[in-house]
Amino acid sequence: MISQRLSDAVAGMIAATGNVHYGQALDSLTEYAAEFDMSCAFVFSSNHRPIVIHDGYSETVDRRALRSYLRGAYLLDPFYTACVSGVAEGLWRMRDLAPDRFYDAQFAWSREVHPCISDQAGTLVEEVGFIVPLANGTAANYSLMRNRGGQLFDDAEFESLARLTPIIAASIRQHWPFIQNSEADAPAARRDADLVFQQVFGDALTPAQHSVTQLILRGHSSLSIAEHLGITEGTVKLHRSNIYRRLGISSQSELFQRFIDHLVE
CATH class of the missing domain: 3.30.450.80 (Transcription factor LuxR-like, autoinducer-binding domain)
Structure with a gap:
């Protein structure tokens, strides 16, 4: 009822x-x-x-x-x-x-x-x-x-x-x-993933590294990233190491902070 x-x-x-x-x-x-x-x-x-x-x-x-x-x-x-x-x-x-x-x-x-x-x-x-x-x-x-x-x-x-x-x-x-x-009257604001991450990390990363970075920030483990991208877990760990080196950081926390700093400017 x-x-x-x-x-x-x-x-x-x-x-x-x-x-x-x-x-x-x-x-x-x-x-x-x-x-x-x-x-x-x-x-x-x-x-x-x-x-x-x-x-x-x-x-x-x-x-x-x-x-x-x-x-x-x-x-x-x-x-x-x-x-x-x-x-x-x-x-x-x-x-x-x-x-x-x-x-x-x-x-x-x-x-x-x-x-x-x-x-x-x-x-x-x-x-x-x-x-x-x-x-x-x-x-x-x-x-x-x-x-x-x-x-x-x-x-x-x-x-x-x-x-x-x-x-x-x-x-x-x-x-x-x-x-x-x-x-309809508001200006279009294209904010797709590739554009946003490109704005944050620029040309410092290769396309493959950009893909890995997105998945790291979304909360995927190295094993999960490997499954998503069809690569080995070892390759993911190598990408992660190179990402940190290219960005001059040493941890996932610093990677996330770099992302935050861009968004809260």
């Missing part, structure tokens, strides 16, 4: 389609299934920077991190990679999409480039996200987050959220044309 609260939430989301209250209406619907601390929604494309559909965390975190994210840190986000690589529509836990060493990588904990991390809000304990494929190789991601001190989304909560997928997906597809129209 449909509750009055759910009925009101769905009606509110329909009414908010195409206006500035859409994100709040999305949150009202998903709060029916599970509580969360922050939320956000982006449309991702492989050749343009993300378009913000809903910013549900800037009231509690520094907006400079969001600017850094939009300038290029999104390229390290597992939800971005999932969206541009054609992951199926549905609700996903970030940990099921993330590379094998993602949670050892600095992006997952960096307050400078990860808009969900701050001294005030704390480190995330979990992020789950709805992935909604759109037209022309784009996809939307609507994420819900719980902060440190909270609990993971349990199986029952995850299942309750997942049942909302058809409603959320249909709604985002209805809302997306309004966002496209509002972006």
Whole structure:
């Protein structure tokens, strides 16, 4: 039996389609299934920077991190990679999409480039996200987050959220044309991976080294990089050594800091 609260939430989301209250209406619907601390929604494309559909965390975190994210840190986000690589529509836990060493990588904990991390809000304990494929190789991601001190989304909560997928997906597809129209007058900002990493590291690295660098920063181990690129783990380690030497650094932390310094200039 449909509750009055759910009925009101769905009606509110329909009414908010195409206006500035859409994100709040999305949150009202998903709060029916599970509580969360922050939320956000982006449309991702492989050749343009993300378009913000809903910013549900800037009231509690520094907006400079969001600017850094939009300038290029999104390229390290597992939800971005999932969206541009054609992951199926549905609700996903970030940990099921993330590379094998993602949670050892600095992006997952960096307050400078990860808009969900701050001294005030704390480190995330979990992020789950709805992935909604759109037209022309784009996809939307609507994420819900719980902060440190909270609990993971349990199986029952995850299942309750997942049942909302058809409603959320249909709604985002209805809302997306309004966002496209509002972006039509904005200057195009091509921010694909090759361009961003080229701007950060310039001609210091070979094309093969650029590919390895991207995967290092995204949180892949040497073994995972080898599997992605079809080379041996030993070759990856040699590339890593040469990357550090060419950039005048000695660790992955310094590599990540070089990336951050470019984004927060």
